[in-house]
Amino acid sequence: MTIWYAEHGAGEPVVLLHSTAADSGMWQGQVEALAERFRVITVDLRGYGRTPYRAEAPYSDAADVAEVLAGLGVRRAALVGSSGGTRVALELAAAGLADRLVLLNPVAGVPPTSDVRAYWSEEGRLLEAGDLDGAAGLTVRTLLGPHAPAAARERLAAMQRNAYELQLAADPEPEQVETELTPAAIGVPALVVVGAHDLEWFLRCARHLAGELPQGRLVELDWAGHLPALERPEEIARLLLDYL
Template sequence: MTIEYGHVADEVIWHEHGGVGDPVVLLHSSVADARMWDPQWAALTGAFHVVRTDFRGHGRTPYRANGPYGDAADVAAVLDALDLREVTLVGSSYGGRVALELATERPDLVARLVLLNAGCGLPPTPDLTGFDAAEDRLIEAGDIGGAVELNVRTWLGPEADEATREWLAEMQRHAFETQLAADPRPERRRGRIDLSLIGAPAVVVTGAHDLPYFRESARHIAGGVANATLVELDWAGHLPSLERPDEVAALLLRLL
């Protein structure tokens, strides 16, 4: 296992890689950081060369930039630094959106996609609008604890145990505190997603207990990517890799 701090445009992007074999890149949810993949790390590095990274303002990567930045561009720079091509991108939630951006803009890097309740830029539906408004109110009131609790309650399905809920709360709190403390706050620019340009095969996973917005997003992605398979997990919420970690590890090994 190797832990590195990769320099991307004079900034420090934390990343870790280990194992031998075909390259697999794990992209985390915006509610968490790269630690969310801890339960799958041993199984995956036993079969593949696995990379995971913390987006800016999450985990071990500072929330700063010398100018406008993009998370997909940061991931591409890490892969370029490691001289990796034709990787499998496994993206959870926001990490799935980053995977789609990367597959649109840098198809040379991407051989396959596994998307777990990914976003893709669809207009927000009332369920997501309501969540965003509630989160904004809590943060504006300085109630970070309330915002953390809202995220844990919303994004973890019924299979998550109390220890997992506490762990996700710690990751989310760290992200909130890191990002709110940044001065100045960097400008993040989201990349383009064009599903019609994505030639890599994709497995699109949706959870039956997830918000309707993300279930609709999964159907949209599966319908828009030429070589896509839609898989519904009837037990899952938004973060299945945390809710049933061993089952998701086995699923990823089968898919990869």
């Protein structure tokens, strides 16, 4: 299955990989600015946005994106990932498809902290009770920083609720596989970004990953929560343009 994707602009390719609390719509505030200089490719992973949650065999998000890139004739690209999307970016980089990385509030091989465990537990309880709006609201309160505008909160709630609906409707539920990663073997420039208002687990993940990647550089945003691309879109657009 080919996942949903879109292209914008022309130039060197840049692939935007969304958080697993959102979909490709989280990049609305960056696409136009990036497309003035780059060929921007956005995707919806399975179970998000406009891609259904189904698979006839065990699948990989990274393999899905690699299939899209191969179909577009893209051999290497700058990969920008947010949260769960950073895992996809790292798997693609390990496969030799990245010439540089931007990893926003990444996940990494760090033991979960009590705050993220509490979030996951409460989210699971609300979903088990069928309260999708409550679970989406919890995500908004937990992941967005204190300066996020109302529009960002509404947008995230809508994207998260849509993902819940797609994934809960899946029958049977697809099996997803991940490739074991060795960040120390990923030798491309990597900017690791984290928000000071994020959960402690993500802060630890970012610091750990920046230290493991041979060309990793850490930037901490004092105003941001977990999804700075939604919280201050123009500022993250400038950050990406400056780095890329």
